Amino acid sequence: MTEAAIRVEGGDLLLSVTARPGARADRIRGVKGGLLQVDVAAAAEDGKATERLLAFLAAELGVARRDVELVSGEFARFKRVRVRGLSEVPEGLLAHQIQNR
Template sequence: MVDVNITPHPEGCLLDLKAQPGARKAEFRGFQNGALKVCVTQVAEKGKANKAILSLLRKAWGLKGSQLEIVSGQTASHKRLLIRDLSPQKMLQLLKDCGLKDE
């Protein structure tokens, strides 16, 4: 079972993220306290890291740009992501398909 907070939302589902800007490479690093940990090489200034996070997630999950939105935590490392048109169950399956699961 994947240990991540995914909650239903009228437009899809909400996912907790832990952002790590300025990393050596852009990648998923598993889960931390119920949040998906996402590392990006961009620095956290003027929204560069947020744009890089959304781009990485769109490519990894095969989603359209309009399906992803950071709804809280724009300037913090803990963020809340809205994924439109995906149920919590489908989001969980996407995470598993990306190889993200607890050992």
């Protein structure tokens, strides 16, 4: 059984993310294999891509950067991210889902 890419736990939103650093622009590519696929326009060095990912997700979700916390995967492509105080999935986030794959 595959874990959901986006789920609510308590009063927080938990995201299972695969980040692709070094992209031309920050963007959510969709959901595939139980993971939210995100392109990040930062190099995968010294945590730059991870920080950019968290800032991008905060902006996309309309929350402050301080409310987006990395739970695991600091130097890995697969990351778990907690968004504090967001207890439902924003409508627009699921519009990015990969279709017909």
